Amino acid sequence: SEVVSSQYGINVFLAGMFLMFAGSLNITGFNKKDIQCYLIVIMLLQLMWMLWYILLTKRGKNSTKEKDSHAGARWLRCGIALFAGISVILDALKLGYYLGYSECLSVPEGVFPVTHAVHTLIQVCFLWFHSKDIIQAFKTIERFGLIHSVFTNLLLWASEVFTESKHQLLEHMDRLITLGFENITLESTIPECNCSTGVCTAFSKAINYLYPFNIEYHILASAMLYVLWKNIGSKMKSHHQKQKCDIRGIASGSASGLVVLSTTIAVTVTYFLLIGRSKFHSELALSIYYLYCTLLLIIMSLTGVVALLIYKTGNRKLTVGKSPAIKLDAELLVGSSCGTWIMSWGSILAIIYADSHPVYTWYNLPCSIMLIIEKYIQNVFVIEFIHCKMEEQIDDDTLTLKSVATIPCESPLFPDPPFELLYSESFTAEKDPFPDVDVCKPSLEEISTVFQNDKNGINENDVINEKSVTDEKNDFTSPTLSEPTSKDIKPKELSKRKRILRNITVFLFLCNISLWIPQAFGCRPQYDNGLEEYVFGFRPWIILIDIALPFSIFYRMHSAYSLFDVYGKI
Template sequence: MGSNPREDKENEASSPTASVGHHSLSAPVTHSPKEVWKKGGRMFSVLLAINLVLLACTLVSSGAFNQVAVHDYDVFFMLTIVMLICIAWILFYLLVTAKHQDAILCKDSHAGPVWLRGGLLLFAIFSLMMDVFKTGYYSSFYNCLSAIKIIYPIVQAVFVIIQTYFLWISAKDCIHVHLDATRCGLMLTLTTNLAVWMSAVTDESVHKSHSNSSAEGCNCNTQICQIFQNGYFWLYPFNIEYSLFASAMVYVMWKNVGRLIDHHTHHAHHLKFKLFKRTFFVGIILGLFILVSGLAVLIVYEVQVNDKSQPDKKNEALIMYYIFNIVCLTLMSLVCIGGSIIYRFDKRDMDRHKNPTRTLDVALLMGAALGQYTISYYSIVAVVASKPRDAISALNLTYSLLMIAQHTFQNIFIIEGLHRQPPEEEHKIDPHRKGVYGLTFVNVNAVSLRVPDGGSALPSPVPESLGAVAIQPSDVVQSIIVPKKVKWRRKFLKEISLFLLLCNVILWIMPAFGARPQFDNDKELNFYGNPMWATIVDICLPFGIFYRMHAVASLLEVYIMS
């Protein structure tokens, strides 16, 4: 599993069974202890990650409840320690491991594309801003708070800076020295990001449920304290996405440890990112309209739902929110179905080469969608089984059904697009047909009259044994017509990808920045009860939010590959 293919070949060559392979019975192949340990090195790092994740999950969940004698500063202390260990290992990797001779024999061209690293850098900047606000907020209570609450955001800021630099320059590395230490270090970094993500999600949920309470009874009376508190709270979604983006990139690096890439089968797709080339601007215009409309709906929703003086405005805000999402999800579902139909006529071959990045993308899309699936099915059961059935209930039911359908159709479209070969490789011009592609008009009848029985379309046919290729008249016409059809298909796929990308952006913004109809609508709360429904939403909604941002990154890749 984690063995080196080069060593495997050497073992086979030196094995006594290699020379007697023609016999029906051969001695069993024995593996060297070093090779067995390399296979076990990956398993050891996985077990280390599982134990760390369980420990972090236990502490974070325990610190979220007042009845449990585990405080949030205990969680911060644990996270600070593991982040310091990760910082030390990253510095060791950059200064020692990566500088070792023959450390990086090859690079994975699919790992860490520039748009993914750019998104990571953007989220890192906002995460640093959040750490500044959080440090200022906790510094206002330095007399009545534990010092670890002030130290934690400072250490987290250092961790974000070093990790972002590490992933920016090393995301494509296939390291071949210090294999076991690198695997364990990467898994430690991955679990640290997941622990920070769990802590941020829990802290955000607790903040929403206790929005008027201050930290450990300390009063936040000054205006600057209120600014710091509101500032770091609104920046939480960016920090959450940063942790998940970093976890995904670290996982791909872990998969590439000790990997040897066959350059004959591993095609590096050096595709140029040209945003508005070969598009009709329909997708971008319609997507921007949905994005701007969604922002307006979000602002009105937040104002009306939080307005305690006019309770009737809450129902109007819910109706407006559901109608917008129903329209948006319907358009997205239809567009995804149209894109899947276009793929049925796409002649590009499927890319079946080993690609850990694509495998992870597909797994994250399918896994993260389960969060929204769960919420939708619970909502469907609550709406159908409860009475009375009013307009909001009908809209909620339609919204939940469309959410399931849209996730399904979008996953099919994205996964199929990620597995297609790039057009540059699929439609290379045959050197024997270069002259044909330069034609602007062909008289098919004239060409067909000049072709003798069983002959070639060329004036002076040359035998195929001499290296020439016979071109039939139908091939001449097809050579000119087919690329034009392909061009139209590519344009439609690009329009679809841009439209879906912008729609997913607004569907990420709305729940990430406070639109929670799951709590504002009392139907599910009354049916399941506050503890059960709050637990379901708090666990599943972060996965649904992450799905949208991950879909944005995947759709950007589909756009470039189309």
């Protein structure tokens, strides 16, 4: 059952983590080979299980008709396929690197990329076709197989994170040596023989740039597998509701988002060019980075507050989501933001307790505080919206009404500008610019306005078109629709509200992507800003950063996914 399999998975994971921990301590009699052997073995085990499952499903013995519509959204599967593709390229580069140094590297070093590539390809196939399955047969075996897969991916993730942070630390040490701290000895990462192909250094550099994608791939895969595991044997009403990706009316949001994105890239490049060249240049780079971050985070927080205010003006009932996919999304968001919060509290305390305060360290204080506040607001925003949709899908009646109700503002029959023009007179009559409408359930009232507008005498042709659409669907809703409600609510206002929310979501989406870039590609002000290291000591702070930073990077990627999801639901 669930407990038996999860405990097995936890132990597989803990054993692997301990191997890595031992590996990081440079123990005599222990080397990297052992970790790789362990990883290869558990990957092969997972491969066997996946092939067994795929064959079983093909032969129709395990055909599951039930699907969880919340799990494995299409954009998620596309995302994972993209990352998997890059991971396979990474494996090819690693294999090339191994062949170049094949004289002095151990065999597992070469077997690992091959196994990993095969594993990646089959896992993506598996997730692409089966990520929505609700397994009802061979439950015990499938439970063990899935939990094994979840923790295999987590272990691979941990191992990549470990390699990546080791590489970052070496780069940082390198910079420290440039800045004059000469009492640090660098560990050599280059094998002790000559490269036979001549392109090993190029391979090595490329590998470092591709790591962030591989890291994202594994964490995504384990999240999807976890949802599959949670769904085993569950009964679920399947609402096959496709999310349309409507991209009209988000010009301002995407424009400002793209401005942020390009500025961030510019700041990141500047940071990389300046940092480590001299003390002055380093401090300049840090100042620019902190000021820019603070500004951006303030804007993001304000946008989030505006979105929440718009959302709160309507009455909404929160119901807790029942699909594990939605619950996991919320938990991952809050859980991974703990990573940043830890670092931020560290920075704040370091500034409070430091003896001397160079100017640039002061810029760190507002930045850290804003990081805490921004994640707080964004999490609330995303989680409220994820759960809001749930409510509609649980209640079948409101769902049907919704699909009818949203026609006036989404159907191509009513392009927004002329529609707004037509009703502009009645709009000015209303005083309240944002009437008390439920964004979550824009139900009957919206439709009733259409019928009221009919009375006001507008373009007959449009109304007939619309009526034919609504009449087709409202066989059971017609009794309520025929009587106009007392409150007058206008499609334009609803549409406006919706458009603001969509623009905000797009803007936040691009902001999160742009904040992901500097972190994922090795912009580490937490290392370069010497203050925390000075206050807490070099080792404790570096260990802390190495643990917390991967979560912080994952947070940005995951909140971008979640915002994409929210966008589809608005």
